Amino acid sequence: xxxxxxxxxxxxxxxxxxxxxxxxxxxxxxxxxxxxxxxxxxxxxxxxxxxxxxxxxxxxxxxxxxxxxxxxxxxxxxxxxxxxxxxxxxxxxxxxxxxxxxxxxxxxxxxxxxxx
Numbered sequence: 378x379x380x381x382x383x384x385x386x387x388x389x390x391x392x393x394x395x396x397x398x399x400x401x402x403x404x405x406x407x408x409x410x411x412x413x414x415x416x417x418x419x420x421x422x423x424x425x426x427x428x429x430x431x432x433x434x435x436x437x438x439x440x441x442x443x444x445x446x447x448x449x450x451x452x453x454x455x456x457x458x459x460x461x462x463x464x465x466x467x468x469x470x471x472x473x474x475x476x477x478x479x480x481x482x483x484x485x486x487x488x489x490x491x492x493x
Contacts, residue, residue, distance in 0.1 A: 409482075416471040417478050426465070433461040 382401060390397045400407065410418060422428070437457040444450040469475065480487055 413482070414478060417475050420469050420472065420475040429461065429465070430458070433457050 382404060385400065386397045410421065413421070434454060434457065437453055438450075441453075444453075476487075476491075
């Protein structure tokens with residue numbers, strides 16, 4: 378039986394050897410994420426503020442051919458951050474269920490922050 382890591386290496390190993398090496402080294406940590414239910418993974422991913430900002434910036438700039446100057450780019454990014462920040466106030470869906478699953482899978486990690 379071929380493992381997924383081997384499939385990944387067979388397909389991309391020649392082109393991206395350092396990435397594959399990094400994935401193999403960190404697989405025990407990464408695989409814990411993939412073992413979580415969908416709603417837990419979504420809460421973890423969507424709560425990553427840096428990724429959210431990068432996604433917003435890519436969305437704004439990918440269709441632009443260029444900018445007249447640095448100030449025009451900064452204005453566009455600033456307007457995008459204002460728009461994106463509206464969504465960051467939305468509650469996380471299934472938060473109580475997600476929190477209970479995190480408490481089960483990672484015992485004692487949340488004790489200092491919340492009381493369950």
